[in-house]
Amino acid sequence: MALLQIAEPGMSAEPHKHRLAVGIDLGTTNSLVATVRNGIAVCLADETGRSMLPSVVRYRADGSIDVGHKAVAAQATDAKNTIVSVKRFMGRGLKDVAHVETMPYDFEDSTGMVRLRTVQGVKSPVEISAEILRTLRRRAEASLAGELVGAVITVPAYFDDAQRQATKDAATLAGLPVLRLLNEPTAAAVAYGLDNAAEGVYAVYDLGGGTFDLSILKLSRGVFEVLSTNGDAALGGDDFDHRLFCWILDKADIAPPSMEDARRLQMKAREAKELLSSCEEAPVHVALRSGEEVNLVVTRDEFADMTRHLVQKTLGPVRKALRDAGLAPDEVKGVVMVGGATRMPHIQRAVAEYFGQEPLTNLDPDKVVALGAAMQANVLAGNRKDEDDWLLLDVIPLSLGLETMGGLTEKVIPRNSTLPIARAQEFTTFKDGQTAMAFHVVQGERELVSDCRSLARFELRGIPPMVAGAARIRVSFQVDADGLLSVSAREMSSGVEASVLVKPSYGLTDDEIAGMLKSGVEHAGDDMLARALREQQVEAERVIEATEHAIEQDGALLSADERAAIEKSITNLRALCAGQDHRAIKSGIDALSRATDDFAARRMDSSIRNALAGHKVDEFET
């Protein structure tokens, strides 16, 4: 029987027509599902009252699948079939995943997304994530006693197209309609009600199990915009566990532990770490399989000391994100803490010190993302009045553009543009009578296509033959609210059209994104030179081609000497093009055009005469 919830005034649903919607934080370490009930966002718990679902999936030999706490227990004994942190593999190729060699999985290096061989066959990260989502969906349907109209699923702000698409695919596979993908920091800010708060810039500091993300958000007129993101894909609460684990090994004076004993000590370290967030000291008592015993006590200060460098390490990305956004720490209006690891008091202190203000910690840092997603889902499902409605804007992490002649990138949508966005740019044909044009869509900050990431290629065919430069081809880029890109090209006079929905070409790592951003800045000088060189080379080719074409058509207008002189200039320019000096090429181009000045004038005269032939002069006078 359906139990009733309190609706907003005037928003009672028709019987059987409740628009049940949830928010899902599909985390690297833990996942949660939340909904708005009786006007309040709450996380939904399982039968035992736990709302956090460890993001761990175990495929068992008998064909059943364990998800969550039950699977965690098998991590040590059945590592190959027990997949943790699958989020790191989403939309990634094998070569893009860091530290594969230390992972216990049996990877299959197929093209596209990496796959894992398990006792139940080969599984893709999308399928594995779908198991987590399916578990959460079932929990939600049991808690809400109905079918869901959909979910808002959160993703890190830096997730690229491939990773976002993989997340959507996983939801579809789990039978969950996706209302929207939402950036995690934006969701956290919404949970804190910052969308109703004073306009200004907010920082979201998210330290999870294995990842650190910092996002700078700007709120204006009730709309969020991500100004910049930064982080470290290999820094999180696990590193604090590991540091404490090493400290224990050091102090305990035991023989090098077996895999299983190490695993046990690691779990104990994690427990102690979590305890230290609320207690001054934590016991570490473990009886090992080896017969040895560990009997230690770690104090909060000792723990803070041994992990100080890790805390410091988070401040680097903070500085960079602020620099990218062009802001000083004191220009930030509020700091939101997200992720279980931000419970550690020394983290909170360091953040408070850096920003010169106490961060927001009154909401549960494990839950804020899911709660914010639930609030957004509630709005999208139509359970609130229009006037309360809000729209959330996100940005694209890397510029989107096209390859132009000579392997250069032409940026169509610059990095950090807010979503959704549509931009169009006109291009033209390069050769006379050209009837097709190839487009290469790329993502990245560098000037040369070879330094950017290739997203898609497509062709526009059926362009009516025209002289070079006469066709007007309008290329439109459109990125929807989920951050997914579609590109279309249209020849304006004939209306022929071609388009692609950018299908994820998997395989860009966070480090690569970071690297691409960094090298974009560092190589700005080199890039300028490379660009200048390419531009001159392209121009030279164009001039040579035009000249040769003219000679072919109207060679009769030239004397043998004149013709030889022009040909010599062409040879000369070709030689210069092979070099690296853009200025020399430029002077070669100038030389060739001087050599053809007279010829061009003569061609002009003769073509005008031809054009006029057969017409009476007065036809042209009106």
Add this chain to the structure above:
Amino acid sequence: MSVTLSESAAKHVSNFIAKRGRGVGIRLGVKTSGCSGMAYKLEFVDETQGEDVVFESHGVKVIVDPKSLPYLEGTELDFVREGLNEGFKFNNPNVKDQCGCGESFNV
């Protein structure tokens, strides 16, 4: 006769209103629709309407519009848990038969 809240329902309602940050009470009502004729309404109230009948139950204002009142006389709203699901339930003495769903009924 009046319309009341169970103690548990009252506790939850005042908690929800406090968390919501505004609201003077809770509206119980009926509307025609659903598989067996009538359906319940349960909403937060930001301001009462002129003709509303207001009851008070365990310190919470229960607001009913005059058209709904005949169908709700004697009703107690309860808050219950059923497995993972939790929510409000109308214990309505006027109901002859109700749709298994608990959301709509006949008098």
